[in-house]
Amino acid sequence: MCCKVIVSAKFAIAMMPSKNRRFIFNIVGLCLVILGIGNVLFGENMLNKFLEKEMILRPGSKMFELWKKPPMKLTLDFYLFNWTNPQDFQNRDIKPKFEELGPYRFTEVPHKVDIKWHTQNASLTYKKQSKYYFDAANSKGQLDDNIVTLNSLAVSLAAKAKRWSPLRRRVIDIALNVYNGDISITKSVNELLFEGFDDVLLNMANYLPTSLIDVKVPFDKFGYCYPRNYSADVTGIYNIHTGADDMRKFGQLHTWNYRDTTRAYAPECAKVYGSPGEFQTLYLQPHKPVNFFLSDVCRTVAMDYVQTTEVEGVKGFRYEGGKRMVDNGTLYPENVCHCNGECVPSGLMNITSCWFGSPIFLSYPHFHDADPYYLSEVDGLKPDKQKHELYLVLEPRSGLMLEMSARLQSNILVEPVSDFRLFRGKRRIFFPLFWFEARTRISPQLSEEFKLLPRVLLGLQVFGVISIVIGVIMLVWYPIKLHLQNRLIQQIKINNLDTQTHHIVGKAISMQPENAPLLVTSVQANEKILERADTQLSEFSIEASTSSTDRSSMQSTTSST
Numbered sequence: 001m002c003c004k005v006i007v008s009a010k011f012a013i014a015m016m017p018s019k020n021r022r023f024i025f026n027i028v029g030l031c032l033v034i035l036g037i038g039n040v041l042f043g044e045n046m047l048n049k050f051l052e053k054e055m056i057l058r059p060g061s062k063m064f065e066l067w068k069k070p071p072m073k074l075t076l077d078f079y080l081f082n083w084t085n086p087q088d089f090q091n092r093d094i095k096p097k098f099e100e101l102g103p104y105r106f107t108e109v110p111h112k113v114d115i116k117w118h119t120q121n122a123s124l125t126y127k128k129q130s131k132y133y134f135d136a137a138n139s140k141g142q143l144d145d146n147i148v149t150l151n152s153l154a155v156s157l158a159a160k161a162k163r164w165s166p167l168r169r170r171v172i173d174i175a176l177n178v179y180n181g182d183i184s185i186t187k188s189v190n191e192l193l194f195e196g197f198d199d200v201l202l203n204m205a206n207y208l209p210t211s212l213i214d215v216k217v218p219f220d221k222f223g224y225c226y227p228r229n230y231s232a233d234v235t236g237i238y239n240i241h242t243g244a245d246d247m248r249k250f251g252q253l254h255t256w257n258y259r260d261t262t263r264a265y266a267p268e269c270a271k272v273y274g275s276p277g278e279f280q281t282l283y284l285q286p287h288k289p290v291n292f293f294l295s296d297v298c299r300t301v302a303m304d305y306v307q308t309t310e311v312e313g314v315k316g317f318r319y320e321g322g323k324r325m326v327d328n329g330t331l332y333p334e335n336v337c338h339c340n341g342e343c344v345p346s347g348l349m350n351i352t353s354c355w356f357g358s359p360i361f362l363s364y365p366h367f368h369d370a371d372p373y374y375l376s377e378v379d380g381l382k383p384d385k386q387k388h389e390l391y392l393v394l395e396p397r398s399g400l401m402l403e404m405s406a407r408l409q410s411n412i413l414v415e416p417v418s419d420f421r422l423f424r425g426k427r428r429i430f431f432p433l434f435w436f437e438a439r440t441r442i443s444p445q446l447s448e449e450f451k452l453l454p455r456v457l458l459g460l461q462v463f464g465v466i467s468i469v470i471g472v473i474m475l476v477w478y479p480i481k482l483h484l485q486n487r488l489i490q491q492i493k494i495n496n497l498d499t500q501t502h503h504i505v506g507k508a509i510s511m512q513p514e515n516a517p518l519l520v521t522s523v524q525a526n527e528k529i530l531e532r533a534d535t536q537l538s539e540f541s542i543e544a545s546t547s548s549t550d551r552s553s554m555q556s557t558t559s560s561t
Contacts, residue, residue, distance in 0.1 A: 022478045029474030032467045039464030047457050051398065052282065055250060057124065057242040059117065067278055069111040071446060072401075076132065077103035077437045078193060079365070081380075083148045086184035092427045098380035101145065103437075104189055105135040113232050122245040123254050129232040132194060132225075143190035150431050151185045152412055153201045153222055154422060156358035162417045169419045175204060176422045183422060192434075194229045196221030217356055224410065224434060235295040238276050251279025251399070253293050264298035264353040269337035274300040280399035284317055290394065297362060298354035299338065301325050303392065311393050311402040312447035315454075321390035323347070323369050326362065330371075345371035348411065348430065359413035364388050365435040366409070377429050388435075395450055402442045402450075409435035 057064050079102035088094040110130040117124050134143060154176055161172040191197040199222050206217060219226060228234050236257045243250030253276050256262070261270040274291030275281075284290070289302040303319040310316065323346060329336030330346040340350045347370020348361040367374040368383035375381060392404040411430045417423040442450070 025474050025478060029471040029477075032471030032474065034471075036464040036467030036469075036471060039460045039467065043460035043464060044457055047453065047460070048283070048397075051453070052243070052247045055247070055282065055398065056244050057250075058244070067112070068115070070278070072440045072442060074108040074110065074438065074440045075135070075138075076106045076108050077439070078106070078189075078434060079103055079436070080147050080189060080192065080434045081149065081432050083150065083184060084380075086148060089183055089426065092425075095377060095379045096429065096431065098378060098432060100380070101141055101147065101189075103138075103140055104143070104193070105139045106132040106194075107135050108132055108438075114237075117242075118239075119244075121254075122242050123239050124242055125237060125239045127232040127237055128235045129230065130228070131230050132228075141189065143188065143193075145189045146186050147189060147192055148184055148186050149192070149433060150412060150414065151183055152358070152433065153199050154183070155412055155414055155431075156356075157201055157205070158417050158420050158423050159352075159359045159413070159415070160357045162415075162419065166419075173420045173422075175201065176420055183426075192224055194223060194225050196223030196226030240276060240279075247282060250282060251275055252281065256293065256295065262298045262354075264351075265340065266337040269299065269335075271300070278401075280394055280401075282397065282399050284394060284396040284399055286317060286396075290319055296354070297349060297351045299351075303390075306391070309393060312442055312444055314395060314402055314442070314447050314450040316393040316402045317396050318391060318393050321364070325349070325390070326364065326369065342413075344430075345373050347371045347374060359415075361411045361413060361430055363409045363411060363430075364390060365407050365437075367432075374430055377427075378432065381432065397453060398450075400450075401440070402447075404438065404440050406438040407435065409433075 054061075055063055057067060079100050081098040082101050084097045084099055085094065086096075089096065108130050109132075110128060112126040113129045115124060115126045136142070157172060157176065161169055164172070187197055196219075198220075202217065202219070202222050206220065221227070238253065239255040239258075241249035241252050241254055253272055253274055254260070256272045256276075260272050261267070262272060264270070272293060274293040276293050276295075280290050286308065287305050289304045291300050291302050293300045301321070302324060304322050304324065306318045306320050308315065309318045324332050324335070326349045327335045327346045328339045328343050328348065328350060330343070336343065338350060340353050342350050342352070342359075344350065344361070347367060348363045350361055352359050352361075354360075363370050363374070364383075365388035366381040366383040368385065368388040370383075375383070388407055390405065390407050392406070393402040394400065395402055410433045412433060413428075414426060414431050415423070415428050416426045
């Protein structure tokens with residue numbers, strides 16, 4: 001059937017007059033040129049529109065499923081600082097010495113729970129929940145390894161109580177000495193991280209009224225990551241934009257814990273904005289920072305563009321935390337509102353107000369990129385940019401993460417407090433507790449989907465160029481063909497005339513001189529006759545050629561049919 005249609009089309013075109021064929025040829029050529037120019041100029045815009053449509057979070061969509069349960073493997077390495085000379089802490093001339101133990105590797109399996117859609121403002125609310133599995137094969141140590149570290153609960157209670165009334169401070173001093181009279185504790189890795197351990201001070205704080213201790217601790221055990229394992233109540237309640245109404249807001253945080261500000265910082269630094277981690281805005285621009293909201297520090301942090309790189313063959317923008325992220329106003333005045341009343345030298349992020357009043361300060365591991373003061377107060381730490389920097393790589397068109405290595409260190413401030421015997425005469429020091437590295441990288445299989453976007457764009461552009469070339473050829477084909485035919489006919493006429501003229505002149509030369517005038521007259525007459533005959537012959541040849549071509553086409557078409 002298809003063959004018959006094609007043959008019929010060819011037959012119809014062959015039967016068309018020459019002017020009709022030329023008109024159709026020009027129309028098709030013009031359409032191809034327009035189509036090609038459209039692909040070259042607007043192909044990327046069309047691809048972006050398609051991408052935006054696919055990126056919108058909606059129930060059951062592929063992007064929603066990827067967001068709900070990310071396919072990328074996330075590993076979490078913990079390094080704990082073992083305190084080797086706690087007995088010398090009373091001596092101000094001896095620095096605390098540390099031995100780094102680890103890594104203790106865990107595999108994190110995150111997913112979103114309690115998802116609620118809000119069509120009125122194109123947003124959704126959810127919680128984060130993660131399960132952590134210990135990876136003994138890739139760890140350098142076991143969960144039952146014992147670690148000697150600082151009594152963080154006692155330090156936190158002393159820091160909280162030092163501004164209380166004398167009577168209340170006296171009660172706390174008695175409690176510190178009766179129930180927990182040592183500045184150091186020895187616990188297993190598992191107890192310090194996810195399992196947690198019971199503590200008398202914590203139990204006492206939970207039983208005392210909030211009016212007495214000014215804070216309500218919502219945990220029944222103490223651990224650096226307790227009760228984060230398989231809990232959805234630690235990181236808070238997020239509300240993000242789905243992009244259904246405006247893709248410029250896609251994936252960006254709208255509220256956290258139902259508020260667009262936090263209570264942890266001054267109003268000018270309390271605004272909730274940025275990405276909660278999964279998505280960045282589309283169409284990233286180089287040399288512009290990206291913003292992430294970190295629930296563990298109750299604030300948004302900025303990461304600066306460094307360079308363009310590749311991950312698994314996919315182009316990406318690399319961003320690093322740098323000194324601005326952990327500055328308290330020393331280097332970047334706009335960060336002074338994050339001091340929380342304790343503007344320490346650059347390199348530490350004060351998150352005391354985010355952690356129930358505990359004097360916790362975040363830094364890069366081993367005080368990398370921090371003021372030399374911190375490193376001078378301890379022994380055993382050696383900062384290394386390659387091992388301790390924080391960076392991530394984002395795909396610029398979609399804003400999705402290609403690679404991440406988030407490295408942060410938790411420190412606690414120990415200060416001398418004369419009202420508490422346990423801390424009387426102690427040195428002021430930012431005591432390192434542990435650091436972690438959260439790492440992920442796109443898989444080779446998933447990278448192929450990212451590579452598809454530039455391939456499609458390249459295909460559109462190549463198709464556009466080919467369409468333009470073919471269209472231009474079709475537009476100029478008939479004019480060039482007619483021009484060449486005219487030149488060929490003129491050349492044939494000239495050749496015929498030259499041949500006949502040479503033949504007559506040759507005869508004239510061979511005859512008697514006395515008859516030359518008559519021969520010349522005869523030659524001139526013959527030339528005029530030949531010119532008229534040649535003109536008529538040329539016109540007849542063109543008509544005959546056209547008719548012959550049409551008949552041949554009709555015969556071949558009929559034969560094929």
